[in-house]
Each structure stands twice: as C-alpha cells, then as structure tokens.
Amino acid sequence: MFTGIVEELGEIVAIEHLGDASRFQVRGPVVTEGAKHGDSIAVNGVCLTVVDLIEDAEGTRFSADVMAETLDRSSLGALDVGSRVNLERPMALGGRLGGHIVQGHVDGTGAIVDRKLSEHWEIMKISLPAELSRYVVEKGSITVDGISLTVVDAGFDYFTVSLIPTTLALTTLGVKQAGDPVNLEVDVLAKYVERLMGRDNGPQGNGSQVDALRNNALRNNGLRNNGLLDNGTQDKEATA
Template structure:
C-alpha cells in the first residue's frame, strides 16, 4: 500500500527490451536507502518490484500487461518519474489509500496558471468516470490529489507549488500521458451495492416461486 505522497523525483537511467517485458534502471537516492531485492517501489503510481539495487539505483522488470495498461511504455532514458516506497505500519496516512494498480491512463488537456497554484485538466476514460467525484481522491502518476471538477470525460486538479516543483506534473504539458488510479473505496462500495441488488432479486424471485 502507498499513500500517494511522492518521496522524490527520480530518473530512468537505462531501459532494456526483454521481448515481452522491459527492465528499467532507475535512480532515486531516497527510495533506494535500505532497499533490497523483492521490495516494492511505486514508479509513476505503478507498484514495481526491486530486482537489483546498487548505490542510488535499482532495477525493476515491467511485464507487457503493465506496459500496455500504463504510461510506463512511453518512458525512455532521461525520463523523470515519481517515486514512493510503501507505507510503513503505524505511520501517518498523508494522502489516501493507493494500491499501485493503475486503472487506466489519461492525457493532460490543459494547464491554467494562477498566482499561487495551477489548475490542470486531464482526460478521463469513460469506464472510470463513475468513480471520480468532486472533492474526491484520485491518483495521478502516483500523486494523491483532490478532484476540483469532475466531468463525464475529464477532471481537474489544483496543484500547489510544492507539487509542481517535486513531481512530474510540474513538467508535463498538453498531450502527455498520465497514470490514473481511482479511489479503491468507490470500487468496493459499487461491488457491495451490486451484490445487495443481486440478493434482493433472489429474495424476490424466491417469494414469487413460493407463491405459485
């Protein structure tokens, strides 16, 4: 589990094509401190497993499914990435519950700067729209953000100077892809309500059958 509070802005230092997968080497002095084989690190919101660790760099294998369903396939040497280690038990939950399981990708549509913050408009895949609500939480490239406006095919977020300076959203422009993970609580509620509806239908059918 992650919180969506980015610890540092890392960098891709090597990409190796493995045919049906890719191996990334990434630099991140903060997240590699004490890292070992098998640890999890979120890269632009995607939970990856540390394969090797040396100095301030680590490598991670990314399978084809992840490359196809996230924006990681568009990364190359020199790309900046958001990095976060898993939440430790007993620590404060600064953002919201983030699994590191990307639900889809969007694109930056527009940026509107103001004196002390910036509004960023991002496209929203239709299947995810029902999970995104005004003032709700969403994860964009691994960043826990609050939705300002939620439309049927887009949403907006307001970014403070710290977020602009320390994450990838400070550098992405219109057309750039971003990874999206919706609030897991919304998906659980939807599933539970669906099961309640199924049970109600079963009880109704049972009563009709008994009355025959």
C-alpha cells in the first residue's frame, strides 16, 4: 500500500522490449536505499516489482518488468529514456498516512486539459474517463501519476486539482503540458461503498444508487451556481 506522497523524482535510463512485456530501468537512489529483489516501488502510480538493482557512478537504479496489459492501461507505454517519473516506496507498518490509501493499481488514464496560474498555486484541469466519474467527488481524493490530490471540482468528464509550489517542484506535474497523459487511480473506499450499496452491474451502470446520488449532486451544484437553487431546497432534496 502507498500513500501518494512522492519520495523522489526518478529517471528512466533504459527500456528493453521483451515481446509481450518491457523491462524498465529506473534511477532512484532514495527509493532503492535498502531495497531488495521482490520489493515494490510505485512508478507514476503503478506498483512495480524490483527484479534487479544496479549500482553505478551516478547512483542506484532498479529494473522492473511491465506487462503488456499494464502498458496498455497506463501511461507507462508513453515513457521514453530520459523521462522523469514519480517514485514512492510502500508505506511501512506503523508509518504515517500522509496522503490517502493508494494501491498502485491504475484505473485508467486522463490527460492534462488546462493549467491556470494563480499567485500562490496552480489549478490543473484533467480529463476523466466516463466510467470513473462516479468515484470522483468534490473534496474527495484521487491519485494522479502516483500523487495524492484533493479534487477541487468534478464534472462528468473532467476534474480539477489545486497544486501548491512544493507539488509542482517535487513531482512530474510541474513539467506536464496540455495533452500529456496521466495515470488515474480513484479512491478504493468509493469502490467498496459502491459494492456495499449493491450497485447495478449493467454495462453503463444505469439505475445504480451511487450514479443516481452523484447525478443529483452534480445537477444541484450546477443549479446552485447559476442561482436557480438555494441551499435550503438542496438540503430538502438530499434528505427526501
């Protein structure tokens, strides 16, 4: 289990294609300290297993095999030699949960839509696959390229996050541009809640209680922002 607190910006130093898989060599002296064969390291939010550790004059790097399915479902397939990546070791037993519970299992990919600079932070808009939208809510948690972030605003096909200078300086989001892909992992607790509520398993999820609640919340939020719904009316609908 990870927390979404990036420990180090690593670098892809080699990629070896092995038919239906690829072997990545990643330089990361911080996350490889004390590491051994079989350990897990999250690379841009994807949990990978260390298969080899190599020492050289520039520091320690590790190798990890990435299956074709992982390359297809994540943005790792778009990486090249020289690409910077977010690295994190699993949380130690008894350690502090600085972000939120992150499994390292990517649910899908989005893309940077827009970046807006403010005086002390930056607002980033990211596209969202439709099948993941029901798990993303305002003030909820989401993992973007392995970074635990708080959702500022959520729509049906996008969400926004606010990035402080520290996040921009210490992660890959500081250099991402519009159109660049990012790995997304939604909050696993939302998935458990959905299952416990007996969500309909139809292909579009039609008729699920979770979808109905989310759709109603988004509709009310839009009406309220346009002055067509006051808080009292919203509260009555929510408790009806």
